[in-house]
Amino acid sequence: MSDHDQAAIDARPRLSRLEAAWVIARRDFVAVLFSRAFLFFLVGPLFPVLVGGLAGSVGGQVSRSAVTTEIGLAMQADDSAAMIAAAETLRPQLGRSIPSMSVIPEARGEANFDARAFVNERRGNYAAVVTGTLAAPEVVGTQGQIDRWSGPIELVAATALQTSPGTFPSSSSSVVARSAASERTNRIRTAQASQMVLFLLTMLLAGMVLSNLAEEKGNKIIEILAAALPMDAVFMGKLFAMLGVSFVGIAVWGALGWSFWALAEDAIVVVTQTDFRSLPGPAVGWPMFLLFGIIYFSMAYLLLGALFLAIGAMAETVREVQTMSMPVTMMQLMVFFLAAYTITLPGSALETFAILFPLSSPFAMLARAALDETLWVHIAAVAWQAVAAFLLIKAGSLLFRKRVMKSGGAGRDTKKRRLFNRSPAQQSSIEPAE
Structure with missing residues (x-):
């Protein structure tokens, strides 16, 4: 070069x-x-995502089969007992469409129990809380839970009242906004x-x-x-x-x-x-x-x-x-x-x-x-x-x-x-x- x-x-x-x-x-x-x-x-x-998705689906199915949704009751003692008895009566025919119900311990004997504050604070493992009376139950919870459980709760309240077929009490709702x-x-x-x-x-x-x-x-x-x-x-x-x-x-x-x-x-x-x-x-x-x-x-x-x-x-x-x-x-x-x-x-x-x-x-x-x-x-x-x-x-x-x-x-x-x-x-x- x-x-x-x-x-x-x-x-x-x-x-x-x-x-x-x-x-x-x-x-x-x-x-x-x-x-x-x-x-x-x-x-x-x-492939790991597919395997994980299948495992999660199987595990979720097992979990949903083992865990039942529970509704809290903050009603008068007689009304709460009637709701629980009516739910047990309907469950053999309707299965999981009827939620489990139990009385909220903090609501016993409390005349001024604040259901909205109770749900906002997530103090219990409840999907929703029912207050009011058998003739006019009020469902307190998020909008999704209210949409899901209003019908079954009305059916349980109607059974508890022993009303005529086709007659159901009309329930009201109280939507809970997310707290801070x-x-x-x-x-x-x-x-x-x-x-x-x-x-x-x-x-x-x-x-x-x-x-x-x-x-x-x-x-x-x-x-x-x-x-x-x-x-x-x-x-x-x-x-x-x-x-x-x-x-x-x-x-x-x-x-x-x-x-x-x-x-x-x-x-x-x-x-x-x-x-x-x-x-x-x-x-x-x-x-x-x-x-x-x-x-x-x-x-x-x-x-x-x-x-x-x-x-x-x-x-x-x-x-x-x-x-x-x-x-x-x-x-x-x-x-x-x-x-x-x-x-x-x-x-x-x-x-x-x-x-x-x-x-x-x-x-x-x-x-x-x-x-x-x-x-x-x-x-x-x-x-x-x-x-x-x-x-x-x-x-x-x-x-x-x-x-x-x-x-x-x-x-x-x-x-x-x-x-x-x-x-x-x-x-x-x-x-x-x-």
């Missing part, structure tokens, strides 16, 4: 870091997305469920980064890329490629789940006796909460993936990569437990630590979105998580340059270039070692 050609090659503009990261991201995204392994990866998690305590409880459940989903998706999908790095490190492709492009751009491209592949996988699973729900919604609502559309939303509202879920999944994936890449930079062999990743997986499990524990400790020093520690920050902040409507803290948290992910990527690239490129291919290539640049007389003077 002439000096002119070498100068022309050296004068070619090099790719910027963003352009290099885009090239790597596009390469890895297409290579992984159209591989057979990714197809099996998509199908793999569906019950809304807080439901939001805590939403926070716990969102943290669990975020943790499972992150651990399931972040492993693709490690497997991809281990494969390319074994066949020396990563060293070729590192010699041609900035290493931090290579790492960043790989992370965002795997993040894009993860979103494709989530979209496929979500579409399948949505299709299943659309086909079996009525059956699911009947089986669980719950209309999920009536559940209270998180503090920031469902649209914003879903947006935060996408953002915090991305941040958790980038942070954990950058940590996996740093581990790959420190490891010398593929076996070391897999061995060193196990402590990180266990640490991430501890981080998840930390974030889950701080749900009930808002404003505490432990929650502040969970928010500031990068690996637990996405989990803690997603739970806060379910419990607190303040939005500005999420902007600060996402900015901090992005900075932490960038620092981890930078540290991993520096470690790779130091441990792999220097001790591996780069050092040997430098020696070869020095040898080939010697004159023939100098090369002939080099004798092999004895």
Whole structure:
């Protein structure tokens, strides 16, 4: 090669870091997305979900067969006894259509018993509470429970009154709105469920980064890329490629789940006796909460993936990569437990630590979105998580340059270039070692 050609090659503009990261991201995204392994990866998690769904269905059927719904009675002693006797009379013919009834212990002898407050506080395991008289019973409970049990309760009251066939007393209803305590409880459940989903998706999908790095490190492709492009751009491209592949996988699973729900919604609502559309939303509202879920999944994936890449930079062999990743997986499990524990400790020093520690920050902040409507803290948290992910990527690239490129291919290539640049007389003077 002439000096002119070498100068022309050296004068070619090099790719910027963003352009290099885009090239790597596009390469890895297409290579992984159209591989057979990714197809099996998509199908793999569906089998545990199917088995879990069948097991849950069987367990739910057994539970519904073993547990009976109970209605609390807060009526006069004679009326309560007549209702219980009438229910026992009708049950052999109507089965579970007639609920079990019992007198509420707190209502005995209480003339001014507040049934609404009793149901709001959930002080008993009752589906609804019946007050009033046999001629005019009043059902106190949520709208769903009132719609379900008003008819059977009227039938039981009519039997207790021994009215003529076809004549039933008319019952009134009192709908109980959710109290602040019950809304807080439901939001805590939403926070716990969102943290669990975020943790499972992150651990399931972040492993693709490690497997991809281990494969390319074994066949020396990563060293070729590192010699041609900035290493931090290579790492960043790989992370965002795997993040894009993860979103494709989530979209496929979500579409399948949505299709299943659309086909079996009525059956699911009947089986669980719950209309999920009536559940209270998180503090920031469902649209914003879903947006935060996408953002915090991305941040958790980038942070954990950058940590996996740093581990790959420190490891010398593929076996070391897999061995060193196990402590990180266990640490991430501890981080998840930390974030889950701080749900009930808002404003505490432990929650502040969970928010500031990068690996637990996405989990803690997603739970806060379910419990607190303040939005500005999420902007600060996402900015901090992005900075932490960038620092981890930078540290991993520096470690790779130091441990792999220097001790591996780069050092040997430098020696070869020095040898080939010697004159023939100098090369002939080099004798092999004895």
